[in-house]
Amino acid sequence: MARTKIKDILLSDKTDYTVNVKGWVRSFRNNQFIALNDGSTINNVQVVITLDTDEAITKRITTGASISVDGTVIASLGKGQKVEIKADNITILGDCDTDKFPLQLKNRPSLEYLREIAHLRFRTSTFGAIFRVRHSLAFAVHQFFNDRGFVYLHTPIITASDAEGAGEMFRVSTLPTENPPRNEDGSIDYKEDFFGRCTNLTVSGQLEAELGAMAFSEVYTFGPTFRAENSNTARHLAEFWMIEPEVAFNDITDNMDLAEDFIRYIIGYAMQHNREDLEFLAQRLVDEEKQKPMNERSELGLIEKLEFVLNNKFERITYTEAVDILLNSPANKKKKFQYEVKWGVDLQSEHERYLVEKHFKKPVIVTDYPKDIKSFYMRQNDDGKTVAAMDILAPGIGEIVGGSQREERLDKLEQRMKEMHIPADEMYWYMDTRKFGTVPHAGFGLGFERMVLFVTGMTNIRDVIPFPRTPKNAEF
């Protein structure tokens, strides 16, 4: 008999039919009631076994064990469930030694401990919910762009170009480490390396996405990106997934509209498809925050926060306006900022949080940053001082999107690259798009894990990617 998913059984009101279910035992009460989970939903189905079931079987029904159940779906008399399964036959698929099973702990295991057993944490309700939500968000990304006619472009992971000067990169090589081939001057001879040159892991697919946008008009990437920064924080990963749409003919306003529509769409999708997971995570957050002082707790519950984002336009201000707000803020006057607020200097995390969490109390799009703190490819504004950049800042997360209109004017781009010492000859392919039918265009990057953090209400980015890569950690 073919397996039926527990989700499908629980979603239906139908009773009095036979099924086969398979899954892992979450608990076994009174030698009679099994809570069985197969990962298709956060909810367990209750399996009721007859009291005359062979003890050789019942003693093997332990938390973590896998079983196959043939039975009949019947109306449940218990509360919290409409239906349950009366077992006719139970087969043990895999035993689980409760003394050794790390998830068989009397006390609720901490998130820190679960990180150490990331290979097993999927089986907890919390991580089940997180990764089902992550799945839905990822699917929604593809659905959103596909519906709008964007072409999904797989930009290269291994690259010889340092797209943004975005910081430290991981080197990719097959040269022997102990005794690599050297040039006459003693330097490493990368001509002997696999790709015949020095290569790194990409920090962004943007520049290659721009090449695609110059033919397909609308493209997006969704792939892994890398930063070899020694940042051991709750917001940084060395390996993370990024989504980068790039659209020909869009200006910075179109770009902001697209980003807002996109963020609302994927949050709305998860709200629609993962309501039970999100409600569980909302309760988890409430429980976690009980340990915090009142004034540090979230003002809105998780569901309310997501609904708020769905129903309210993001605030849009220029960098110059943001600096004015910060300079005139009570926080600044009381000298509560660690870093100075000053036009021309990048906003620090504390400043962004003030704008988003204290001043506007909603997501904020900051535009038109000073050109000297932004990348060479951003379009120069007429004031000669700023560029058409945009950052989206989210409550509790900080920067979740960074984007810009791109400099499509060859002369302006060349001049800026010269000023910023970007080697134009190595990037002839990028310049070519400005030579042959250049068009205004714009795009942005969204850090996928930060979005998953925002939607799940988790606070450590290591808890929203299956197997996090961070300094000194590449386990599993």
Next chain:
Amino acid sequence: MARTKIKDILLSDKTDYTVNVKGWVRSFRNNQFIALNDGSTINNVQVVITLDTDEAITKRITTGASISVDGTVIASLGKGQKVEIKADNITILGDCDTDKFPLQLKNRPSLEYLREIAHLRFRTSTFGAIFRVRHSLAFAVHQFFNDRGFVYLHTPIITASDAEGAGEMFRVSTLPTENPPRNEDGSIDYKEDFFGRCTNLTVSGQLEAELGAMAFSEVYTFGPTFRAENSNTARHLAEFWMIEPEVAFNDITDNMDLAEDFIRYIIGYAMQHNREDLEFLAQRLVDEEKQKPMNERSELGLIEKLEFVLNNKFERITYTEAVDILLNSPANKKKKFQYEVKWGVDLQSEHERYLVEKHFKKPVIVTDYPKDIKSFYMRQNDDGKTVAAMDILAPGIGEIVGGSQREERLDKLEQRMKEMHIPADEMYWYMDTRKFGTVPHAGFGLGFERMVLFVTGMTNIRDVIPFPRTPKNAEF
């Protein structure tokens, strides 16, 4: 006025409405007829300009230039199109110097030449079609698994484990190359490296996907994988995308059924959504094959080949049966095989092609390979000699899927790892899934680019990924 996509204009019979279109000029005839493309479709829209248009504008309407057109959609009198646009106003967005534009060649540029200008080849009809089809196939992958309740799992790219012993790997490091830190014995001190150990780029997400399947029952990966093999062939890339579903409770037959359903679904999706692109590619293939001798041409056209796969079950044979067929084949008797056919030795490409292209003339699933030529994690059959492996072989491509039922029995797995010198202690996390509620399960990997090759009828894998990575080549 907001831009309308050319695809939407051409798809509709509607006329007599004003539009704005933007795109790149493919050709300009008689100072009057512009063929304009914006990448949304393989078809160009014809823009008709009035003969009194300012010469300052018309002389800038060159192949490759980008323009914006305000005009009226009218019924077309020309053949091959239902509608065209009567231009009211034309703005030049970006000029294109025809003397320097590499795609402004009188002769049709070769695929080899277009590979050198991969940053511009998206603008040709051939590569426009290929990458729209690639997009559709990728979207169909997600749609297929999402519809069936699979969880998309982002397995790690940087890894410390050599999953399959699948061959040469790329090392990932931030250690200084010139003078790396060394241990007392002179060896490199990887404890000083970013992750505190030696790390590589993944060759497969399977083992981590198995961890997910042990909680969610159905998971899949779709991400980049890497091989540092010095294979300069038309079928190998150093960086390619792979799809790896993994399903708890599935046996090898379920696995074959899933793979067949999956392949048919994504081909069917492209047939439905990219008919014009595929028809163009079919004609391209016919033109290309005209240069070949009759007996080397494809028996079926591209569309017919895809329809054949949609409408016919794949042949399923065991490795042992395959060897018998090959031993008894006319090709073998006439000593046409370069490599010996012998039970226990892996099938060579020539053998696979014989089975698929000459003997069965359809995709073939070969199962139950000798255990000694397959990976440690494949489930051992009762005969003691073979494992529950399956390879799917496709005409013109060779192996497109490799999969197996996994060894879920701890004792059998440990014994096999010992025999094959796989370090069990480093893989404690993999073994844990067999200790705590193990279940039968199965999965497979599909090389995405090989699938794109199959569907587009292209013959070199470098032509179906945006920016191919191959030995001595990491351009763009």
